[in-house]
Amino acid sequence: MIGHLVVVGVGLIGGSFALDLRKQGLVRRVTGVGRGRANLEKARQLGIIDAIADSAAEAVADADLVLLAIPVGAMPAVFRAIAPALPPACIVTDAGSTKQDVVAAARATLGDKLGRFIPGHPIAGAETSGAEAARAGLYQHKPVILTPLAENAPATVDTIADLWKACGAQVSLMQPDRHDHVFAAVSHLPHMVAFALMEELAGRPDADLYFQHAGSGFRDFTRIAGSHPEMWRDISMANKEALVAELDAFIAKLSGMRNLLASGDSAALEALFARAREARLHRVKGRPH
């Protein structure tokens, strides 16, 4: 049982975590902190949080658990603000989509409290945001990756893992650099590509003619282009090196396909499509839609 949970950033991710723990009876009191007062008021009305704090430092002074669910670029300043105020037994975790930069920020700011910080990444993003998007059950069957530090006591890691499991999540452990390389490929690159396609078409004088004829394939393909610009600015900058490498590999792959097409090599294209289809149908888990 967590006596006092502080959620910094009460949006889809932070709000849903609070709602699940409340529903399971695992938390007594929740305080919300964030940049948008209206969003926090909404979160209180919706029963996600009990109280609003004016600053993170003030909120954490008697906290048992702190979740940072904010864009990764905003983490260093929050770590700096809360470090002096954190009670010794308080555990801190985060929900950032990149891990090496968050770990580096924690190392630079948390001092002798570093061992109490368990880096995490719930894979349950959506193109919706804000407290109104939060819901109990969001994490059911969703993966949550923890990237523990050498300084973490195993029992502290278990505490965080157990809370995510109580939300219905499937918890696994990874090294931060491995995490960032994998997610550059399976998440950050697809977001860049979806943003690129939407922005390319939106800038054309006859854009609405294109959008009118967009079918369900286009809508699914571009769904993630509805994601939050600031969040994705921070993720792409935080994971710049791995993401540039993925973009280079992907641009080379696309250029190769373009040349197969231009030269009329239909057999090579069909073989490439067949390899892609085989992998999509048989190697990617989860519902096909």
Added chain:
Amino acid sequence: MIGHLVVVGVGLIGGSFALDLRKQGLVRRVTGVGRGRANLEKARQLGIIDAIADSAAEAVADADLVLLAIPVGAMPAVFRAIAPALPPACIVTDAGSTKQDVVAAARATLGDKLGRFIPGHPIAGAETSGAEAARAGLYQHKPVILTPLAENAPATVDTIADLWKACGAQVSLMQPDRHDHVFAAVSHLPHMVAFALMEELAGRPDADLYFQHAGSGFRDFTRIAGSHPEMWRDISMANKEALVAELDAFIAKLSGMRNLLASGDSAALEALFARAREARLHRVKGRPH
């Protein structure tokens, strides 16, 4: 009422058209033609067709309506085969995803029956295929584009439009070249991109590690990479010129984003993401998921 409908290619598209017309009582008898005997037997078991013909020429000899629902690369041979056998009053239409190449094939083969050919494109593709994927109701609220020829009598165009409307589809008219340019951007390019990403990752030695961590965003983004390789080989080849131009524009856009990222221009990236998001949320019709 159509006395005798011949469907060449009894898969998702052709089979669903037949099922809808049967359900509406708009067709008396349906004959299926195709390359795969087992698929045609399945279609007969499922009540999609009444009879199987060994050749398209034989099947169309007493047909009132012929639907060609086959990869566009297979259309010229079928047009050539059926042209001499088509009864004078028989209407022919197709469901090809490209229109200029299909129109050119019809012009080269149908002779004085060209006026009875109404080119069409139902936008209801999926990554499933075969007779088992067919279902009544597939076309409900789906767009169907007809690209009539100067040689078509308006009444013949209306007959085909009315049949699609009876299936619940929303019918609109376009020029074939306009059609092919628009679909190069909103359909053919996204398919190339999804195939490229899946093939790129599938070829890595640690591919399964990537696929294990794929979330719902990745699954939606790559859904269309499960599409039929031969169909997409034909579409990309048939619309080569427009698709190469779209690939060039898209590669240039992605390269520009890659350079913004590498140079750390986070403000320009965020502005690009914001333009993409705005267009995705407010200019693309249909359900967000």
